[in-house]
Amino acid sequence: MNALGKLARDRRGALAEIARRVGASHAQVSRVAQGKSRPSPELARKIEAAxxxxxxxxxxxxxxxxxxxxxxxxxxxxxADVQADNGVQLPVEMLRAFGFEEGDAVVFRHTEDGVVITSQQRALRRVQDQLSKLAPNEEDVVDELIAERRAEAARE
Structure with missing residues (x-):
């Protein structure tokens, strides 16, 4: 029997209240409590919160x-230990401690020193910064184009 089943056994009406809180049917929560059904990760998190x-x-x-x-x-x-069956879970507390926010996409990059974990947004900014150093200054390009056009016009 899982912890949800034990809670239901010890507290009358607990499953109905949990089902109401998580927005699931009483039957669905009851099947999970009896071990007849495995919840989705989202439902499991909602039950934990409830x-x-x-x-x-x-x-x-x-x-x-x-x-x-x-x-x-x-x-x-x-x-964290890496498990053969389920890898490593990165808890929300850890991700927040490292500056990640809800909705961030996580990017893993292997380096000589190990693995760098960053958000997709930060990785994009890093690439943009590197590329901006290679591209000429926009104002210089515009001024150069105007000068070329004026020179062509003067030749005509």
Whole structure:
């Protein structure tokens, strides 16, 4: 029996209240509590929020969260084990600590020193900055074109 099933057994009416809070049917939440159905990751997160963490999304999804979720170290670094079945989960707290916001796309880049993780927006800005150093100044190009046109007009 999962934690949701135990909560339902211990607290009468809990499933109906959770179903209402997460916007799912009582039958759907009941199937999850009985272990007959695995919830979507989104539903599992909603159930975790609705239960104040008493039932974890990782538990409902059958993921050992302690082993696969990154956890903070005392000096601002984060640590995570890579799991064969589910890789590494990057918790929201970690992403926010590193300056990511909701909706950011994450870009991973392998370097000589390891892996650099940045947002797609920051990676695009970095490329634009590099390219702008290679392109001539726009005003110079415009002034040069005007000078060429005037020279052609004077020759005619």
């Amino acid at each position: 239960t104040g963490g008493a039932v974890t999304a990782a538990g409902l999804l059958g993921v050992d969260a302690a082993a696969s979720t990154a956890r903070p170290l005392d000096d601002g670094r984060w640590f």
